[in-house]
Amino acid sequence: MSYLLLFIVSILTCCGQLSQKVAAQRWQSHPESSRLRVTLYWLFLSALLLGVAMLVWLRVLQLLPLSVAYPMISLNFVLVTLCARYVFGEPTDKQHWIGIGLIMLGIFLMSRGL
Template sequence: MSWLLLLTACLLTCLGQVAQKYAVESWRGVDSSWADKLRSPWLWLALFALGSGLLVWLLVLQRLEVGIAYPMLSLNFVLITLIARFVFREPIDRQHWIGVALVIGGVALLGQQS
């Protein structure tokens, strides 16, 4: 159950980050007031996802040691990199991919401890 909660926290946090990106992209080049920006469904999705992710994260911390749980959130780095590359078509250089591979290796090592 702890691992499912951890995965849920990661996915909600990633969803929040992606929704933030979509929100600011929708504002680019548009002269709008803050009131208009506050009506963005992407902004509200981001706030909901990040808030929900925080609540799930609190449940994770009740069940797992922070020394194990927190490094697992580095999976967000991997997921966001994949989303940046394949959804937003952002270029990712070789060093970045090497970093992703190292993060995956570190998460695998930590996952074996618990």
């Protein structure tokens, strides 16, 4: 159950970060008359997602040692990079993919030690 909650924290945090990216894009692309309204919507959504993630994170910390839970949050790097690539079309080079592979290897190694 604790690892499912940890995964939920990662998903919520990733979605919060993506909402911030959309807010930044909307601010830049919308005319001044509507940019504040559209941007605030995405920023509010981001704050809501990150707030819920924090509450779930507090539950995770009750269930897992911090020395285990915190490194597992590195999954966020993987999720955000994949979303940046496939949702926003941002470039990712070979070094990025190697880094993601190493992060995933580290998460795997840590999870096996439990």
